[in-house]
Amino acid sequence: MTSRTPTAALATRLLTEQLRRREEALGHALTSPEADAAAVSAGGPLLRRIQMRATAMPGADVELQRLQQLLRLGRALAIAALMLALSAGFAVAASALNASQPASLPLVLASLVGLNLLSLTLWIVLQAGAKPASATLSRLYRWAWQKLERHLPQAANTDDCDHGSTVDMIVSGIGGRWFAGTLVHALWLAFTAGSLLALSLLLSVRAYALSWETTLLAPQALQSWAELLSWGPALLGITAPALPQTSTVTDASQLQAWSQWLLAAVLVYGALPRAVALGGCAVLLRSRLRAFGGDVTAPGYARLRARLMPDHRTLGVIDAAPPQPPAPESPQTAPRPLAGVVYGLHLEGTDDADAPPLPDVQWRWLGPVDDAASRAAAVAHLRRDAAGQLAIVVPATTTPDRGIERYARQLMAEITGPTRIMLADVAALRARGAAAAQQRLSDWQALAQRMGADIELLPEVERR
């Protein structure tokens, strides 16, 4: 990751893409806390972190090296092919010039440009629908890799790696047809450049006789052909000289004009269309290349977001809980039936909280108790009367917290008899779900047990 040459950058992206495909096929992301940590500490946008993670995965360095080798091989193959095309163009031009004396101008032009234009037309037609030639291209590439692999210095034995899919990914993944198109156009451009080089070299250092000959055509037809073909060179400001009266051009100035015309024609008909096509393909390839492996909505990438771009970080415990004192055990006694004079109050009650109608009970009802004043008044009342039995009615939905426990104990300290906690409004609690209700009731039971009080659920008719 130290060198950021284009090859290294591309290899990183290929490595990342490879990992994504593997993880998507697996259905889950691979686990590597070290790689995740490296990605998170690298920071930056998600894509950068994903790439960082891929390069920090175990075994990634070997794979990255292999990919770089593969890319370097691809580049070397492309350069070799370009050189080959260049020399082929040179050779074809030379042999076309030397094929006959005098050299036929239309024949030389046709041999240098004809096949080129034909294949370009074919390529354009094929763009409309047929499968891109990238399959053939990747087969060739794969073949070359297999041939050359054993001669390359390898960091590790990578026999188990699937070269096929890697090469497919490089060729078709990165822009498929535009990759193939760029390569093909570049090759033809090299071919044309080679032929232009040969033509200008040979026409500069040798004296050629040039001809405009026909066996079949009438002189008028030949004339119109020549005018038609001269349209291209005219674009470059080179006007065609008049056709020679005799078939062979002999006049020195005419010869010079016709050889300039030939060069211009090869340039316009051979190099120009290919250069335009190459430019177009290269632009499309570039945009595909830029987008390659950069779509973070792909499931394989999107599922990494939470891991690599955490939106929160825990700070842990700031203020630790004190050790919890063991709950004092007091034996649970069966609730005795409530009868006779009973002091009652509705804890956290509303103003209309009346005493629950219970047979055998003569209520001394203290009413609703909520704020500090009413709490203190209730305690004072119990103390004054030296009360016997006490019933604390409380809504079952209330959380049995320490505040309630402390106050209930305060009340219990003022009476001589048993205390009973009566849970009202159980229906409202049950409406929150059976499990929640059960939990809450058992918490109340635990509270009552801790305090040594009885507990009962009030029947629903009590609430009017």
Place this chain on the structure above:
Amino acid sequence: MMHAAPVQIAIVGHTNTGKTSLLRTLTRDSHLGEVSDRPATTRDVQGTELLVGTQAALALYDTPGLEDAMGVAEELAAQRPPAVDPVAAIERFVAGHHGQGRYEQEAKVLRQLLRSDAALYVIDAREPIRAKHREELRLLASCGRPLLPVLNFIAAADTHGDGWKQQLARLGLHVHADFDTVVFDHRAERQLFEKLASLLEVRRASFTQLLQERAAQRAALIDAACRAIAELLADAAAARIQGELGVNAEALKLRLRERLAAAEQACVDELLRLFRFDLTAYSPPVLPLSKGRWALDPMDPEALRSYGIRTGSAAVAGGMAGLAVDAFTGFTSLGAAAALGAGIGAAWNTAGTYGRPWLDRWRGHQQLVVDEATLALLSTRQLHLLRALLRRGHASTDPVAAPEQPSGWPTPELRSATVRCRAHPQWSALNAGADDVHADRALRPLCAALKAALGGTGA
């Protein structure tokens, strides 16, 4: 410009009102702290930072519940000599023995609040306001920090929300936020942060950045979810199963059915994973799923009926019928597209695609495709799930909306984007030898149509 230190926010409230749940919802992390419907579940103070990039914008502190504010008030009143002001009284209480350790929890809350810039006071709106709550609010106000009451469980059936709001105003708390920790609503979350920002004007930049980050995260989440559904729809629509003519079509149907059900399950898993949905969480939000799966597989006629999708035929059309249905839907949809001027490309697709099945038949193959009603169900169901996930269970209280289209498609655009894929078997990962799986040009229109169908929920 962001301050170096994050804004410190204490989450306080009476015991068992959902403080830890609020923290979990704000961090989208269902593993933070411990949650139960019992008093004093949280007994220590735990911190969590909300990040913008790698920098913390907000630090949230989950505190134990206040259980006995009245007792603390008594302790404060009994201080000798009396403190000069309320904050001094609180500071002295926190530094002391807090009632021989009886008020340890309350002391932790107050200590944390004194260290913080502001506090969120979480209220269980299902309970009426009591004297103990008023005492808590007075106690917290004595710390001299801005307090934002947060009404939790506000979406429950019987709440005392209005009573709370009245009483809060009487106590001088005129700004409050509705934020249900179970029924998550991203708008409510935004309002919560905006209200906090208005209480802490000097730190507004941090909140703005946090809100921007959250909006970007949500947009990315919706993009990723739409992409996952788009992949499913492309896979399903372009899926083809071939078999010898002699083979029982039922066996082929079963194969297609299994592949489709597996693909849908993979999509559901992906969505749940994207939303960090924890099936084992305490009180997981209600989704239209049971144990993370759809109860009925997508080719079950009952599943179609439950979404109001009418279909006369069996879900899979086999052999010749498959071809007929394929051609029928293909021609109706592509015909409409051609009429709208999408012309030559569509016609060419039709010729290119429907020639091959004929050729296969001539060679002695039969071919199955997924029919349109099933595709409609797949898209409707996944959108339903996505909406539920975006609102975390809110959808469960809504009845299943009757599809606007009798065909069951959420929108006509989604239908045409999906049906378009049928002509391209090379786009489906379910097809062996498919070479252009999840192509950009297949997924892009699908994602756009899904996002449009999602409408306001995603905004």
